[in-house]
Structures are given as structure tokens and as C-alpha cells.
Amino acid sequence: xxxxxxxxxxxxxxxxxxxxxxxxxxxxxxxxxxxxxxxxxxxxxxxxxxxxxxxxxxxxxxxxxxxxxxxxxxxxxxxxxxxxxxxxxxxxxxxxxxxxxxxxxxxxxxxxxxxxxxxxxxxxxxxxxxxxxxxxxxxxxxxxxxxxxxxxxxxxxxxxxxxxxxxxxxxxxxxxxxxxxxxxxxxxxxxxxxxxxxxxxxxxxxxxxxxxxxxxxxxxxxxxxxxxxxxxxxxxxxxxxxxxxxxxxxxxxxxxxxxxxxxxxxxx
Amino acid sequence: xxxxxxxxxxxxxxxxxxxxxxxxxxxxxxxxxxxxxxxxxxxxxxxxxxxxxxxxxxxxxxxxxxxxxxxxxxxxxxxxxxxxxxxxxxxxxxxxxxxxxxxxxxxxxxxxxxxxxxxxxxxxxxxxxxxxxxxxxxxxxxxxxxxxxxxxxxxxxxxxxxxxxxxxxxxxxxxxxxxxxxxxxxxxxxxxxxxxxxxxxxxxxxxxxxxxxxxxxxxxxxxxxxxxxxxxxxxxxxxxxxxxxxxxxxxxxxxxxxxxxxxxxxxxxxxxxxxxxxxxxxxxxxxxxxxxxxxxxxxxxxxxxxxxxxxxxxxxxxxxxxxxxxxxxxxxxxxxxxxxxxxxxxxxxxxxxxxxxxxxxxxxxxxxxxxxxxxxxxxxxxxxxxxxxxxxxxxxxxxxxxxxxxxxxxxxxxxxxxxxxxxxxxxxxxxxxxxxxxxxxxxxxxxxxxxxxxxxxxxxxxxxxxxxxxx
Numbered sequence: 001x002x003x004x005x006x007x008x009x010x011x012x013x014x015x016x017x018x019x020x021x022x023x024x025x026x027x028x029x030x031x032x033x034x035x036x037x038x039x040x041x042x043x044x045x046x047x048x049x050x051x052x053x054x055x056x057x058x059x060x061x062x063x064x065x066x067x068x069x070x071x072x073x074x075x076x077x078x079x080x081x082x083x084x085x086x087x088x089x090x091x092x093x094x095x096x097x098x099x100x101x102x103x104x105x106x107x108x109x110x111x112x113x114x115x116x117x118x119x120x121x122x123x124x125x126x127x128x129x130x131x132x133x134x135x136x137x138x139x140x141x142x143x144x145x146x147x148x149x150x151x152x153x154x155x156x157x158x159x160x161x162x163x164x165x166x167x168x169x170x171x172x173x174x175x176x177x178x179x180x181x182x183x184x185x186x187x188x189x190x191x192x193x194x195x196x197x198x199x200x201x202x203x204x205x206x207x208x209x210x211x212x213x214x215x216x217x218x219x220x221x222x223x224x225x226x227x228x229x230x231x232x233x234x235x236x237x238x239x240x241x242x243x244x245x246x247x248x249x250x251x252x253x254x255x256x257x258x259x260x261x262x263x264x265x266x267x268x
Numbered sequence: 269x270x271x272x273x274x275x276x277x278x279x280x281x282x283x284x285x286x287x288x289x290x291x292x293x294x295x296x297x298x299x300x301x302x303x304x305x306x307x308x309x310x311x312x313x314x315x316x317x318x319x320x321x322x323x324x325x326x327x328x329x330x331x332x333x334x335x336x337x338x339x340x341x342x343x344x345x346x347x348x349x350x351x352x353x354x355x356x357x358x359x360x361x362x363x364x365x366x367x368x369x370x371x372x373x374x375x376x377x378x379x380x381x382x383x384x385x386x387x388x389x390x391x392x393x394x395x396x397x398x399x400x401x402x403x404x405x406x407x408x409x410x411x412x413x414x415x416x417x418x419x420x421x422x423x424x425x426x427x428x429x430x431x432x433x434x435x436x437x438x439x440x441x442x443x444x445x446x447x448x449x450x451x452x453x454x455x456x457x458x459x460x461x462x463x464x465x466x467x468x469x470x471x472x473x474x475x476x477x478x479x480x481x482x483x484x485x486x487x488x489x490x491x492x493x494x495x496x497x498x499x500x501x502x503x504x505x506x507x508x509x510x511x512x513x514x515x516x517x518x519x520x521x522x523x524x525x526x527x528x529x530x531x532x533x534x535x536x537x538x539x540x541x542x543x544x545x546x547x548x549x550x551x552x553x554x555x556x557x558x559x560x561x562x563x564x565x566x567x568x569x570x571x572x573x574x575x576x577x578x579x580x581x582x583x584x585x586x587x588x589x590x591x592x593x594x595x596x597x598x599x600x601x602x603x604x605x606x607x608x609x610x611x612x613x614x615x616x617x618x619x620x621x622x623x624x625x626x627x628x629x630x631x632x633x634x635x636x637x638x639x640x641x642x643x644x645x646x647x648x649x650x651x652x653x654x655x656x657x658x659x660x661x662x663x664x665x666x667x668x669x670x671x672x673x674x675x676x677x678x679x680x681x682x683x684x685x686x687x688x689x690x691x692x693x694x695x696x697x698x699x700x701x702x703x704x705x706x707x708x709x710x711x712x713x714x715x716x717x718x719x720x721x722x723x724x725x726x727x728x729x730x731x732x733x734x735x736x737x738x739x
Contacts, residue, residue: 019518021518021519021550021561021562022550022562023550023551023562023564023565046522047521048520048521049520049521049523049562049565049566049570049571050520050522050565050566050568050571051567052568054394054395054396054397054568055393055394055395055398056393056396060565060568062519062562062565062566062569064519064520064521064562066520069436095396095397096393096396096397097372097382097386099383099386099387100386100387100393100396102386102387103387103389118352160570181286191613237393240554246550246551246554247550248549248550248561248562
């Protein structure tokens, strides 16, 4: 699939902001499943700083804006060619040992309900277990936008029984780790086909490390493994750690966030 | 239990060589002079304002730690052996850090369980594959040592992150020289006052390759409310570098800058006295106001050096400690000069059983604890205390290690009635940059209460000047 992606994140500040610093994980991963033909990142009025590939294989760019500015826009535009690898992350260069992804974080900290969910899943081998864990999460948490927030933990989402892709991913990561499977949070894009899911084009899912196969993606929110509709950006222990944008600024007052993501299939 | 008394030979009567002149000094000192000098010392300490608690022990930050005027003395040959052992350990610890953030050969070889490293909280995923200048991760290592015999030294723990206490080493010497200049004229005592220069040289030697001029170094402090703030400002002063807080630094483009009255100045090396989770809200704890946003991206792309390197703490974890002798053999192909204290790790079934059967005789510590908190000293605890601790261990065995109660050596110490033996430990400060340096001496802590083995200042500990005699 040839996907054209545009992604704009606008911040409007109530009072002028200065010294903005951002760390962007907004460049598609390099793997067999996706090839990036064009890609550009721009922050209005900003200066590109450090840029490097980290141990997880993610391309990181730091940007700074001296300001004062009343708004900034982080603009992403590019063209990626994808193919279905049945969710398996192949040909992705990374050097972090998978065992590093066994530790739970605040967002994935298990409570009794998560432990029970983990315990009840069966599996003849790692892959089978991972599929069943993903299914359990899909059954336990219904897709419902607007119920949970950025800070909602896996335990809270499970108690609510509702959530969005971030909550599905956190819950799946949490219970996979309980079962001894390294798991991590992945952020990226999803092309919604006409038959269409209602999910945002900015998407997130989980990857579980299965011995013999390596990292395999599981999208519990959609009940599938990532295929050619998915574009992978980067990973982390949880949503915060894998965030496409982490930023800070000096200045008072609120900021208004405006996000527009568009993932379109290109004409052949 | 018998203890090695550093002042006397094994017969208990003849004074050991290094203490001979001190005995004469004490015997000829009128008691009113002693009292006067003790008061003078306290006055000096108070005036320079060195009142912080050592090693983050908590307690009243304005409390003065008692200073004992009787120095602790090492002979040249005793010190040389310690020095070789400490430097050897420092090399091995840095080799280990280079390895676990790189190819992890020692884990592949099965010499250390992978789990202990990869699931360790102090293991930083963000710096895997980042090799700091000269491959040095821990630039200042505080090695805590105890002595149990004439030639018996044990390492209690390695402090690879931001060990404190070096200001005491320097101040104790300064005050002794001011009060008793004659002692330093008649004895050949190796100096320690080169430490700040060596520290600055060490920091400059690990500047990033992008730095072309003389490196600009700073000390990054959490601020004046930190219990070691005095030490931060003291060292900045002696090194002639700026003492900064997070808000004084900012990232612009590819580098880190310091705000100055002459405008922004690029910073090349940051000696941070701030723990990993606080140094950059964009990489670690987002709620930290103490750090510098974007610092980690600059660090990871080679634009600035951070001392100690983020992630260095995985080397001084109490669970990893048991493997340091193995590191010495694996990386250096040498036998360890300094011994580890026997350690039982409670996640092993055999060890668990032994420890639970012998709690009254053992010291049990939390894997991540420090400052003498969260530990059980079996022989000094009541039955109830032991049983309460037993429950804590049962709840989470892998959080604990146990060690035998060590017979810490004693050094002569001024007490009410004159001079008496009191238990001591030692923390020398090893510097790692392009060279490995160790000033002859360190911080001696002394348990001032008779019979006490706890040297922590929050529990009645004091400090002493530590002498190494030259040839």
C-alpha cells in the first residue's frame, strides 16, 4: 500500500511562549514492512537540533523555538510504502535487549483485575498466548472515545471497561509482562479503509516479543495484527515513553492543541 | 567478637608504626588544650557552614557532624595496596557499564544473570548504544571500605552515581592543618588538596569531541534545599566552575547553554548532582522542574557530557555488587585485589533458607536502600524487630540481600576519658577520565558510641581526617 501522510499538530498559547523544546519521534521505522520514500518534519519558527537513531531503532529529532511565539505547528508530510508482514517486525535494527521491556511502569502497573485477566489466558506457545491475551483485552475493554484520558492507567481502563487504543495497548502490555512476555507500546498511523473502523489515523498498539519470531504487533483495539494499513513510528515502555511529541515551554496560561492527521492511499 | 585495633599490634600493647607519633602527640597534649582545640574545630566547621548530612542520610541538615581530631593513619604500603584495589575495581565497573549498554558480553557469557541488569530500575533504556567520551560512565566512584584485619579490607559497596562526602575529606584536612600545623611539619603526610584540580581535569578530559576549545564544565545542583548543597558549591568554588541549577541551563539547537550576564555560553561537561529521573523531563519524569528539558537528546547525540553518565547506577546496585569480583576477572583478566563481603541473595532458594534461619546474626539490606535505612542489623535488634523484618522479606525476597555482621576495625578516637578505640569505615574517591586518579586519603567515618558499629551520622557517627604517610 502506498500511503501519503500529513500530520499537523498546532499549539496555540494564551500568552506568548518562549524556549520551546521538543523531542520528536515522528519518523517511520525502517523495517521490511515499510519503506519511506519522502518524509519531512518542520516546526514553525524552530531550529532543528540533535537528530539520531536510538537503541530502540527510533529516529529522534530535537527541535527548539526561542520565541516568543503565540503558536507553533509541527508539520509532518511524507509518503510510505507498506506491506503486510502479519504483524511481525522484521528487518528492524535495534539493540535494546527485549528483557528490558519486562518492567511495568505507572501506566501499566498491574492490579488484581489485570492479574486475573493475565492468569485466565491460555496458550500452547508464546504466539498463541499473545493472541489470546490480545483477545482478552479486546473483550474486556470496549472501544469508547472520550471516556478515558491521557493519564488513564491500564488498571483504570479495565475497571471502566471502556477506552481507546492507548488503553487497549496499556492493558495488553501489562498482562503480557505479567505472563513473562516482554511487551511495549508502539505509536504510528493507521489508514482507515472504506469499510472503515472509526479509529483515528493517529494510532497506537502493542508489540509483544515472541521467542523465535521477535517483536510482533497486536492491535487489541481492532482485534488484529498490524498489516499494510499501519505505519510504525516508534516504541517505548508506555504511551509517555513512546510519545511522538514530548515538549515543554516557558510561559503562563493555557495552550490549545489542534491535531489533524490524514493517511490516504495514493493512486496507483 | 574481636576487632582489629588499627593502633596496636596483635599483642595489644605495642603501638603500630603509623600511630607512634600520634601517641606521643596525645600524651604530651594538656587536656585544657584539647578542649580548646575541639571547641575551635567546631567553631571553624560552623563558620564555613559545612553542616550537611553525609550520603543523604536525612536528619537535620543544619546539624554539625562531630569531628574527631585524632587522625586515622595508613602506612604507605597499606595505602598502595588499597589504591591498586580501588582503581582495579573502578576499571572493571566502567568496563561493565560499557558492556551492558553495548554488546553485553558478560551477560551472553552467563557470568551475570541478564534479568538483574535488564530489569534493574537503574538500567536506562534511553542510553543503550550511547558510548560516552573515553567510554567512561562513572567518573567519580566512592568505594565504601571496611577493615577487619592488618591486611584484610572488604568493599561494602560501590557508589557510581554521585557519591558525596568529599568536601569532608578536604575540610577535615584543612582544619587539622590550621589547628595543628606542627603535626604536618614533623610528619610526612600525603596531601589531598589537589582533589579539586584533579576533578576538573577529569571532567575536562571527557568533554565531547564536538568541543574544540577548553571545555566549559559546570556543577548542576538540585538547589540549596538539597542536603549536599554545601558540597556542590564548595566544589564549584574550588574548581573555579559555575554552580548552576536546571533553570540556568537551556537547550538551543544541538547544544546546551548556560545563561550568563555576558549572554549564553555553551556548556560541554555537566557534573550533575541530580539523579537520573530528574535530569530531563522530556526523557524521564515529566514533572521534574530540576532538570534541563531536551538535555538527554543533546547528550545522546554527543553534544554534551554528563558525569556520571545517565544509567551508571546499574553498576552500584546491591544485587549487581555481588558480581563485581566476576567483572574484574572477566574484563581485566585479573584476580580482585579487594574482597567483597559475602552476600546472600534472597531470590536464591538456598540463600533464602540460610538467611531466614540465621537472621539474628546477619545484616539484611534492601537492594535499592541507602544511608542505613531499610536495613536490619541482626545482632543489634530485638526479637520483635527481627520478626517484623522477617515478614517484610517474606513479602518480597528479591528486594533483599544479607551479609555477615562484620568486625569493623577500630581507630583511636578522642572520648570523654581520653582516647579509646571506636569503629571506623572509609570512603575514598576515585576519579575516572583519561586517567584513573585517587588522592591518598578519603573520608573516615567513626561510630562515636562505644561498641557501636553504625557509622552513619544520623546514628551517632562522626568524621576524621585520614592520613596516608609518605615513604
